[in-house]
Amino acid sequence: MYDIREADYPMRPRERLAILGEKYLSDQELLAILLRTGTAKSSAVELSGQILRHFETLENFRRSSIEELTQIPGIGMSKAIEMRAMMELGKRIQTAERERQGQVKGAQQFAMTLIDEMSDFDQEHLVAVYLDGKNKIIKKRTIFVGTVNSASANPREILHFAVKTLAAGILITHNHPSGDPRPSDADVVFTERMENACNNIGITLVDHIIVGHKRYFSFQESGLMF
Structure with missing residues (x-):
């Protein structure tokens, strides 16, 4: 789980989403799109796999703090803040559907x-x-x-x-x-x-x-x- 490499697919995650739709992408690929870039040693796809393996479950990832995210090599303050914002927005969208x-x-x-x-x-x-x-x-x-x-x-x-x-x-x-x-x-x-x-x-x-x-x-x- 969460061990997709850049070479595993002929298309990058953004291209796969545009052609196939977001439902056909893995958690790792979706996160890679949000990360946009990787590091000198890892692509965005590989970095997203490292993040998801680190937290083991999506629930643990959702609850992660900025401090916990920045402990992962390749995740600086900017990326950590963007991920926290993404998770909060997703939560609000889910809640708003019912609150309407x-x-x-x-x-x-x-x-x-x-x-x-x-x-x-x-x-x-x-x-x-x-x-x-x-x-x-x-x-x-x-x-x-x-x-x-x-x-x-x-x-x-x-x-x-x-x-x-x-x-x-x-x-x-x-x-x-x-x-x-x-x-x-x-x-x-x-x-x-x-x-x-x-x-x-x-x-x-x-x-x-x-x-x-x-x-x-x-x-x-x-x-x-x-």
């Missing part, structure tokens, strides 16, 4: 967007999504960054903005940096408090979604909400 809907149609659909947005966070982020009567998104608001517990996750702060925006419903979400989306005891207690507080003022708590690594947990889907 502007509506929460179900836990699975919305959780995919949340995984794109939150799975890389090193700390827990608690986010409230305010919805109208048709579950269209009015506003997303980060409530705090830290560990979800009864002291820091106060329903009053969340509901204050809900009343201000005349929201009919709220969807709460937070991430688990460990990658395991299963709820803790504190998560369960917080969800119960939020549901009771919402019921008291006539606002629907639509769901509480916990985001992990490529996985999610929905309190609504799991039958833990009424």
Whole structure:
């Protein structure tokens, strides 16, 4: 894997993409196009192979920092910055496709967007999504960054903005940096408090979604909400 050499194909990656289309190119060839140039000892194709072998998986490569990229011979600050920009743009394009809907149609659909947005966070982020009567998104608001517990996750702060925006419903979400989306005891207690507080003022708590690594947990889907 990732050991294509310049001489392995009669055409260079740019020519192959122009004639065959991007779907027919390997990961190594696509990265070589973005690199544009190699080094004195390696072509762009060979350098892209070295990069992908170094990180072993595309997921590791996607999460790589500028500092980690510049440790690879042939990757200077300029190329590292360009690759980070490319990866962030790709992430935003993927997220924008779902965000255009502007509506929460179900836990699975919305959780995919949340995984794109939150799975890389090193700390827990608690986010409230305010919805109208048709579950269209009015506003997303980060409530705090830290560990979800009864002291820091106060329903009053969340509901204050809900009343201000005349929201009919709220969807709460937070991430688990460990990658395991299963709820803790504190998560369960917080969800119960939020549901009771919402019921008291006539606002629907639509769901509480916990985001992990490529996985999610929905309190609504799991039958833990009424």
